[in-house]
């Protein structure tokens with residue numbers, strides 16, 4: 001790797017000498033001079049107002065994957081990238097979307113219930129005798145004839161999906177799963193499956209009372225009606241803006257991916273999750289538009305993160321092995337601007353340091369006096385990159401704000417200071433790796449020397 005991570009530390013200490021060493025733990029304002037002139041120029045370009053107004057625009061509505069409003073966000077992001085002069089590609093992909101039931105009715109004899117349901121519960125209208133089916137394990141069902149009947153199954157030991165599939169295989173037309181602990185039961189069947197039959201949930205108290213009635217033979221016929229519960233193939237999109245490196249045409253360069261997800265969950269404007277990261281990705285693209293780099297920069301906003309990281313998996317899967325090996329870093333910006341969240345942290349899939357955390361720790365120490373801490377965490381678009389062996393980290397504030405995934409995740413909760421702080425760390429970290437190195441004229445037979453970043457500033461920035 002051609003650029004030692006701490007090259008600028010070295011350059012700074014050479015220039016500053018002993019004075020530089022003494023300022024290692026000085027307060028932040030005094031420390032900024034550890035950054036070189038070009039880095040300071042990059043910092044000056046960051047405009048938190050820009051990011052704020054992008055978040056305000058994007059968070060006017062939720063942006064659920066595969067919907068018209070996500071598509072509008074895609075168009076908005078694409079236009080912004082193009083207005084900065086980037087060649088921009090919209091990358092479509094499909095996924096299995098799910099709409100929760102609109103109505104669930106269950107009556108048994110003269111008694112009616114208000115059942116819950118699972119994600120991926122299918123719709124249907126079924127009637128029949130209730131049969132106690134234990135935990136719904138295969139061996140328990142072996143001697144039971146469930147044909148045309150509704151299986152009454154207790155939570156525990158095996159997954160909800162297995163319980164539903166085992167009962168369906170024995171001919172059950174519906175399934176009721178009751179809780180084994182207090183509180184309502186909700187959950188997921190994990191994925192769509194055409195073998196599912198309508199499956200709903202009852203509380204522990206409801207389930208046990210009903211099980212007792214079934215045992216004594218006075219439960220009566222059950223009628224179960226699940227309306228809606230629709231699985232369909234939907235289309236979402238990633239938006240990819242590319243900044244080509246300044247290198248000879250046939251030499252393949254390293255690639256850095258700076259990204260965020262533009263979709264949100266249903267009912268949430270997703271100002272912080274993740275219009276904030278989307279706005280910051282756009283801002284990074286804006287400030288880098290005239291900065292020549294010898295590393296390719298890809299600014300990517302991902303679709304369908306909230307339904308299983310689908311967009312980022314699709315992006316990584318669409319790369320050739322050669323492109324994966326050239327991709328040296330992924331900076332994942334997800335929830336980077338809430339007033340009500342804690343301090344910035346970085347999360348890596350394996351909890352270990354990597355190129356991204358090392359670059360960001362170096363720069364955050366110089367910017368703020370303290371290196372940004374890192375820990376272990378998945379749950380966002382860095383996961384597919386990490387799984388492909390690409391150094392990746394999620395930038396997020398910890399603890400999370402109380403508005404996470406709620407209708408209150410709105411623009412009024414966004415802090416321009418937080419946006420500014422993260423943007424400073426990301427922009428300088430990327431620069432450390434992507435900056436254009438100048439080779440001295442090869443008049444000596446010895447090894448080539450590299451110019452200090454300060455010496456190439458005028459050429460790099462307009």
Ligand code: BES
Nearest residue numbers: 273305306307308309334335379380400
């Ligand atoms: N931004 C969140 C991830 C997050 C939230 C990480 C809080 C750490 C703390 C992301 O958009 C999200 O909600 N992810 C899903 C998981 C995904 C695989 C569907 C989640 O965490 O439920």
Ligand code: ZN
Nearest residue numbers: 273274334335
């Ligand atoms: Zn998110």
